[in-house]
Structure formats: C-alpha cells, structure tokens
Amino acid sequence: IVKALRFRLPHRPFLRPAWMIRIGLFLYDHIGKRVTLPSSHMVNLRKSGIFKKDIKKGFEYSDCWADDARLVLMNIMAAKQKGAEVRNYCRVVSAENKEGLWHVTILNEITGERFSRKSKALVNAAGPWVKQFFDDGLQEVSPRNICLVKGSHIVVPKIHDEEYAYILQNSDDRIVFVIPYLDDFSIVGTTDVKFKGDPRRVEISTEEVDYLIEVVNEHFVKQISKDEIVWSYSGVRPLCDDESDSPQAITRDYTLELQHESGKAPLLSIFGGKLTTYRKLAETAMTHLAPFFPSLGGKWTMHDVLPGGDFNCSREQLAKNLLHNYPWLGIKTAKRYINQYGTRAWMLLEDVLSESDMGNVLGEGVYAREIDYLIKHEFVKTVEDVLWRRTKLGLYLIEEHQQAIDKYIQTKLLVNIEPLNG
Ligand SMILES: Cc1cc2nc3c(=O)[nH]c(=O)nc-3n(C[C@H](O)[C@H](O)[C@H](O)COP(=O)(O)OP(=O)(O)OC[C@H]3O[C@@H](n4cnc5c(N)ncnc54)[C@H](O)[C@@H]3O)c2cc1C
Incomplete structure (x- = not known):
C-alpha cells in the first residue's frame, strides 16, 4: 500500500530560482537520512514531449505514494488482531x-x-x-x-504515460500534483479552501475544478476538460489553528x-x-x-508489518505466485488482489479449489467470495465501502454491477447481524 515514486518538478524560472530549489532538495535528501530511495537531480523535460515549449528542465526527487484508505483500514485490522473491538x-x-x-x-x-x-x-x-x-x-x-481546510482532487484518464508524478508550481505559490493512478488514470490535486459546515457534506466546487484544470493545462501539451473527469473527491484537513492568513x-x-x-x-x-x-x-x-x-x-x-504486508519479494512476483496457485483468476485480478490485500489474498482464497468455489460473478473480476471476505474481515457494511473505501472498483464497474454488489451485501448482512453486547 506504500510505493516509492519519483516526483518531477518542472522549473518555471519566474516562480522560484533554480538555486533555491536545488538547496531545498539538497536539504530534503540529507536531513531525511535517505537510505533506500535514490537522490534528487536535475532533468531535461524537453525529451518527453509532454510539456509545453517553455518548460525545458526540472528537478527529480524521491517520495512515496500511499493508498490512504487501505492504510487506515489495515491499522484497524491490526488493532482487531491485537484484541480491539471494532x-x-x-x-x-x-x-x-x-x-x-x-x-x-x-x-x-x-x-x-x-x-x-x-x-x-x-x-x-x-x-x-x-x-x-x-x-x-x-x-x-x-x-x-481547529481550522478546517478543504482539499479536492479530480481523477481523469491518464494525462501521460510516464511513471513519474509531477508537481506543478502555480503562480499563487501553491503546488498541484499529477500522480499516476491505477494504470489508467491520473489524480490531480489538491486545493486549499477554508471550510465551514459539516465535514461529511464536503464536495468539490466548480471553482476548484476550474483551478485544477487550469494548472494542468498551463503545463501539459495534452489539455484536459471537465467532461473527462471520471471521479472527484474532497476531504477536510483538521489543522491546528495558528491564525495564519492563508489556508496553505x-x-x-x-x-x-x-x-x-x-x-x-x-x-x-x-x-x-x-x-x-x-x-x-x-x-x-x-x-x-x-x-x-x-x-x-x-x-x-x-x-511490525500491517496485515497482508508480510512478504519479501516484489508485488509483481507475489501476483505471479497467486496466479500460479489460481490460474483462472487472470493476471488483472491477481494484481488487484495483491495490490489491495497483499498476502491476505491467500486468506480470501482459502479452501478454493476451482473457480466455481468463488460464487457468482457480480461484476467484471468481482466474485461473491471477495465480498464475503470484505464483510467478514474488512468491516464492510455498504456498497460504497466496497466501491470506494476498500477498493476503487467504483471507477471500473458499470451501474448494473454496482447494484448487484449492493443487493448481495444487503442479503448477506440480513443473515449476519452482529451482536452489540458481549
Ligand atoms: C485533501 C487532503 C489531502 C491530504 N494529503 C495528505 C498527504 O499528502 N500526506 C499526508 O500525510 N496527509 C495528508 N492529508 C491529511 C490526512 O488525510 C489527515 O491528516 C488524516 O486523515 C487525519 O487522520 P485522523 O485519523 O486524525 O482523522 P480522520 O482521518 O478524519 O479520521 C477521523 C475519524 O473519526 C471518526 N469520528 C468523528 N467523530 C466521531 C465520533 N463522535 N464517534 C466515532 N467516530 C468519530 C470519523 O468518522 C473519521 O473516520 C490530507 C488531507 C486532505 C483532506
């Protein structure tokens, strides 16, 4: 659930001088006591051909990407393993x-x-x-x-084929990330907007959508538009109120x-x-x-490792091992299982001898067996839990299949009510 990723910062001289960025990255490389990740350096961005003509060079550094929803969930699962009531x-x-x-x-x-x-x-x-x-x-x-600051992201079909995340500097002194997402998409975000109201009702505004699109279109040759947005999500940062003037x-x-x-x-x-x-x-x-x-x-x-994180090989190798044990899964589903569940994929498939043991196919690559696992081990109660919080299947499944999963969960939960006491 955490992957090393190289980040590239296109240099726009009118925003920050190159020497300042170099010093910043030198400190970043050395203060953090970097051990495994490669160091930062300058890069020629003209070669890739994905940027507008005025963007010629940039800087590259190491950071990590995390599946935040699953990181939280795995901590909760670990707490349960150690005796917590969830x-x-x-x-x-x-x-x-x-x-x-x-x-x-x-x-x-x-x-x-x-x-x-x-x-x-x-x-x-x-x-x-x-x-x-x-x-x-x-x-x-x-x-x-506490000061509540809203941040929103949009997800669009991938803007470029490179394996890098890009960090775009904007003239308002903010930065916007363009991060490769699930092979097919790019995540663009985030914003910083002071928020009042119920954090449950947070959603992206038209101004935020326009802002994110504008920053992308100022940099990349490929232009994006509102119609291409496949998903957007917003969250509220609970920040200690230090009486700063601007949210960022x-x-x-x-x-x-x-x-x-x-x-x-x-x-x-x-x-x-x-x-x-x-x-x-x-x-x-x-x-x-x-x-x-x-x-x-x-x-x-x-x-300590989080549940499912007990492996020493690459996730590609782990997916191959899973496929070797369960060839009918197909490489796409095997990879998805490994990315989501790690070694717990074998728990999901325990006692499964053939595809028929997986139950009905509720959507492309989604067997009833996976939903059973999610209800039993990952506290799933609603279809949104499955589509957006435990997995990101919501980006791929058509409405009819989402409804089939919803119906399946409702039926399962009716016969499986948890006792509140004891
Ligand atoms: C747009 C955005 C981008 C971010 N980017 C980054 C980033 O790049 N890197 C990074 O490190 N961090 C990032 N963060 C910050 C990170 O998401 C938060 O710091 C983190 O989620 C805070 O965790 P938390 O557990 O304190 O709060 P939350 O994750 O908000 O969890 C609080 C939980 O408490 C529950 N709760 C509330 N009231 C009750 C109650 N009365 N009873 C029971 N449960 C209750 C809520 O339902 C919720 O599940 C970002 C945040 C946002 C919004």
Whole structure:
C-alpha cells in the first residue's frame, strides 16, 4: 500500500530560482537520512514531449505514494488482531467521566441502536470533528481550536504515460500534483479552501475544478476538460489553528492535549496531523497514556508489518505466485488482489479449489467470495465501502454491477447481524 515514486518538478524560472530549489532538495535528501530511495537531480523535460515549449528542465526527487484508505483500514485490522473491538458506522454520541471511568454512549448509525462501553481512558481522535466532540459529546470547552481546510482532487484518464508524478508550481505559490493512478488514470490535486459546515457534506466546487484544470493545462501539451473527469473527491484537513492568513500557510503539525484530574479517567485529544507521521503520532499518544497503564510495554510499531504486508519479494512476483496457485483468476485480478490485500489474498482464497468455489460473478473480476471476505474481515457494511473505501472498483464497474454488489451485501448482512453486547 506504500510505493516509492519519483516526483518531477518542472522549473518555471519566474516562480522560484533554480538555486533555491536545488538547496531545498539538497536539504530534503540529507536531513531525511535517505537510505533506500535514490537522490534528487536535475532533468531535461524537453525529451518527453509532454510539456509545453517553455518548460525545458526540472528537478527529480524521491517520495512515496500511499493508498490512504487501505492504510487506515489495515491499522484497524491490526488493532482487531491485537484484541480491539471494532465497530464501523458507530458514533460516540456522549461520554461521561465518573467513578474513575469513561462511560461512553455509542449510536449505530445504520440500525439506530444505542449501546454503551466503559473505559479507563478516552482518546478523541475524531479528526475534523475533534472540537465538535467537545461541544456536543462532552459539553466542555475544547482546549484548542481547529481550522478546517478543504482539499479536492479530480481523477481523469491518464494525462501521460510516464511513471513519474509531477508537481506543478502555480503562480499563487501553491503546488498541484499529477500522480499516476491505477494504470489508467491520473489524480490531480489538491486545493486549499477554508471550510465551514459539516465535514461529511464536503464536495468539490466548480471553482476548484476550474483551478485544477487550469494548472494542468498551463503545463501539459495534452489539455484536459471537465467532461473527462471520471471521479472527484474532497476531504477536510483538521489543522491546528495558528491564525495564519492563508489556508496553505497553516501548520500541518499536530498537538496532543492530555486532560486529567485526580480520581478521574484521562482524556487525550489529537489536533491536526498527517498520514505520513501517523505512526510517530500514535507512539506519542501512547507515551502520554503510559502513566495510566503501568503494564504497557515499549514501542514496537517500527518493525511490525500491517496485515497482508508480510512478504519479501516484489508485488509483481507475489501476483505471479497467486496466479500460479489460481490460474483462472487472470493476471488483472491477481494484481488487484495483491495490490489491495497483499498476502491476505491467500486468506480470501482459502479452501478454493476451482473457480466455481468463488460464487457468482457480480461484476467484471468481482466474485461473491471477495465480498464475503470484505464483510467478514474488512468491516464492510455498504456498497460504497466496497466501491470506494476498500477498493476503487467504483471507477471500473458499470451501474448494473454496482447494484448487484449492493443487493448481495444487503442479503448477506440480513443473515449476519452482529451482536452489540458481549
Ligand atoms: C485533501 C487532503 C489531502 C491530504 N494529503 C495528505 C498527504 O499528502 N500526506 C499526508 O500525510 N496527509 C495528508 N492529508 C491529511 C490526512 O488525510 C489527515 O491528516 C488524516 O486523515 C487525519 O487522520 P485522523 O485519523 O486524525 O482523522 P480522520 O482521518 O478524519 O479520521 C477521523 C475519524 O473519526 C471518526 N469520528 C468523528 N467523530 C466521531 C465520533 N463522535 N464517534 C466515532 N467516530 C468519530 C470519523 O468518522 C473519521 O473516520 C490530507 C488531507 C486532505 C483532506
């Protein structure tokens, strides 16, 4: 779920001088104690022929690409393996601190049922809702303010055939990435727009679409238009409010606030943060909680692998191994399984002797067996979970097949209701 990727920065002299970028990349290469990834260097961009004539050279450096949705999911799966109780679509509506424990009330947003749990500590990691949870769930004043900044992406058929991600500098001092996506597409993003309202209702605006298209069209020979957008998505960054004037200037750093009164259970709240630093943030969170849990062990996450990540060969080799065991899968599905599930693909296919054991074909390359696996092991409750959160099949499947998956999930979940207590 994390891949090394070379990023190329086309140089436009009227924006930033080359010496400044070179110094920046020198520091980037050396401060980060780069071990495995290749270093940065200058590149001739004329050769590729994909850029407009005024873009002649650029810089290349290493970074990584991550499947954010699956990264989050795999951490949740790892927590479950270690004994956590996981409840999807369940919202903590209130929490009361009494008799040395948190008494937490939870609402199942699908069934409408409420249930409760007790805990020795509470972590408010509600992201964009961290402050709202203080207001509504705890009815207390939040120790910090949060600034919500919307970011949107568009997905279009691939703009170029190169294996590089491009980082486009814009005259408003912002950058926009054009990243190769799932063999067939390019992701273009992101934007920075201050956001007010319910983060659940966030969506891309016409201005953001126009902005992203304009930045791409200023650089590439191939021009894109609104009609080519196959998907767009938006998110809200929960940033620590440092009273900066512009959304892109607000710090991307995080702050943890521990609140604890004698005889009461502690509350740890997380303001801000990035995916890149999530493991470090989690370690800091545990350091804050350690005094309340004397038997807690030391740090261990650095060398632990996430579920499905226990392999030492390339993912191409792993796909070949899977295809060798299950030749009827076809290389496309074998690759998709490996990219999504890693070695857990073998768990999905456990006891499968022939294609007929996979159940009905619900869409191209989608067997009922995969949906069963997703319901059983990856907390799937809705068709959107399958199409956009666990996989990106939504980009490929026609409406009729999406409906077939929806119907299948509904039928399966009716006979498989989880008990709330116990
Ligand atoms: C457009 C965009 C681009 C980004 N790009 C990058 C990037 O390139 N690199 C990077 O490192 N980071 C990036 N980020 C930041 C990264 O996505 C966030 O830092 C990260 O998602 C924050 O994680 P979180 O767990 O704190 O919050 P979230 O991911 O928002 O998770 C909070 C969760 O809490 C749940 N929740 C809320 N209230 C309750 C409640 N009462 N009860 C139960 N659950 C609740 C929500 O449903 C949600 O699932 C980007 C963010 C955006 C929006």
